[in-house]
Amino acid sequence: DSAESINTDIITLSRFILESQRYDAKNATGEFSLLLNSLQFAFKFISQTIRRAELVNLMGLAGASNATGDQQKKLDVLGDEIFINAMRASGNVKVLVSEEQEELLVFRHNPATYAVCCDPIDGSSNLDAGVSVGTIVSLFKLLPDSQGSTKDVLRCGREMVAACYAMYGASTHLMLTTGNGVNGFTLDTNLGEFILTYPDLKMPLEFPIYSVNEGNSVYWEEPIQQFFQQLKVPKSELKDKPYSSRYIGSMVADVHRTLLYGGLFAYPSDQKNPKGKLRLLYEAFPMAFLVEQAGGKAVNDRGERILDLTPENIHDKSSIWLGSKNDVEKYLKHI
Ligand code: AHM
Ligand code: MG
Numbered sequence: 001d002s003a004e005s006i007n008t009d010i011i012t013l014s015r016f017i018l019e020s021q022r023y024d025a026k027n028a029t030g031e032f033s034l035l036l037n038s039l040q041f042a043f044k045f046i047s048q049t050i051r052r053a054e055l056v057n058l059m060g061l062a063g064a065s066n067a068t069g070d071q072q073k074k075l076d077v078l079g080d081e082i083f084i085n086a087m088r089a090s091g092n093v094k095v096l097v098s099e100e101q102e103e104l105l106v107f108r109h110n111p112a113t114y115a116v117c118c119d120p121i122d123g124s125s126n127l128d129a130g131v132s133v134g135t136i137v138s139l140f141k142l143l144p145d146s147q148g149s150t151k152d153v154l155r156c157g158r159e160m161v162a163a164c165y166a167m168y169g170a171s172t173h174l175m176l177t178t179g180n181g182v183n184g185f186t187l188d189t190n191l192g193e194f195i196l197t198y199p200d201l202k203m204p205l206e207f208p209i210y211s212v213n214e215g216n217s218v219y220w221e222e223p224i225q226q227f228f229q230q231l232k233v234p235k236s237e238l239k240d241k242p243y244s245s246r247y248i249g250s251m252v253a254d255v256h257r258t259l260l261y262g263g264l265f266a267y268p269s270d271q272k273n274p275k276g277k278l279r280l281l282y283e284a285f286p287m288a289f290l291v292e293q294a295g296g297k298a299v300n301d302r303g304e305r306i307l308d309l310t311p312e313n314i315h316d317k318s319s320i321w322l323g324s325k326n327d328v329e330k331y332l333k334h335i
Helices: 013-023 031-061 075-090 124-129 214-219 222-232 251-261 280-293 325-334
Strands: 093-098 114-122 133-141 162-168 172-177 182-188 193-198 209-211 264-267 297-299 320-323
Touching: 013 031, 013 182, 013 193, 031 075, 031 114, 031 133, 031 162, 031 172, 031 182, 075 093, 075 114, 075 124, 093 280, 114 124, 114 280, 124 133, 133 251, 133 280, 162 251, 162 280, 172 193, 172 251, 172 280, 209 251, 214 222, 222 325, 251 264, 251 280, 251 320, 264 325, 280 297, 280 320, 297 325, 320 325
Parallel strands: 093 114, 209 264
Antiparallel strands: 114 133, 133 162, 162 172, 172 182, 182 193, 264 320, 297 320
């Protein structure tokens, strides 16, 4: 009967964090656990705000609210404020880089040893159409004796200690790595808890999907055009079927699908974006870390590993190719 089919011993993110703290000497002080707790609070808050906002805005249009003529705050501004406040209040963050803030923020009063880089609401151009968006985060440990500066984040991707994203879709998901595989959680809105639903997630070795903004193809260099042509019209039609195209235009949603189903996601450089479009610190780095930890690969146009790169400025961009191991290797072979 149904009472028997209820799992009464679920693993919440809080339980997961506490249990890994018990077995992880590096995290013995619990500072990292507290920081993760503040992160999950920010994700829940942003998730709730996005879900409520659509209705509030629609009612506003109908004239039901907005009597004072107040403009609704844009969601990316709200998301940024929620995230910054949660990180400042956690006390465990010294340095914060946000896509929405030109300069890096230093919380001088926090006796903390972590630097956090984030895109509070990635894919926000999709918001009004109700398409999935997300928050992307990378974490670094401050350099020894640092009081908090750009030096703490202008580092090689391999020095990241954790990365995660929350995706606000039909459900809210949270995918997390601390360098020991990927674990995925789903928000139970009734409990207000993230529940472990994808323990030790591994992505398929290959899958015939490519995900790229093909509207940019006239601006791509010849080899990139040839590569996608080859995915659509394989040389040996008997052996290889053509790839399907899937592009949401929300990095979190496109990468999430790639993690679960496999395939290839790319934002190459082009004549309009000579260095690519996506940002290293809070888009390319954390997604590359997650994808590698799930068994995939992430490289730039030239085939260099994303995690081997080092940004010179906090908002630096990079071209990116990430996904299933064999699909990324297909690109590497091509170039
Ligand atoms: P944003 O940070 O301003 O939202 O831009 C990043 C987004 C990614 O989510 C997505 O992969 C990409 O931009 C889509 O760009 P385009 O519309 O050029 O295909
Ligand atoms: Mg973004």
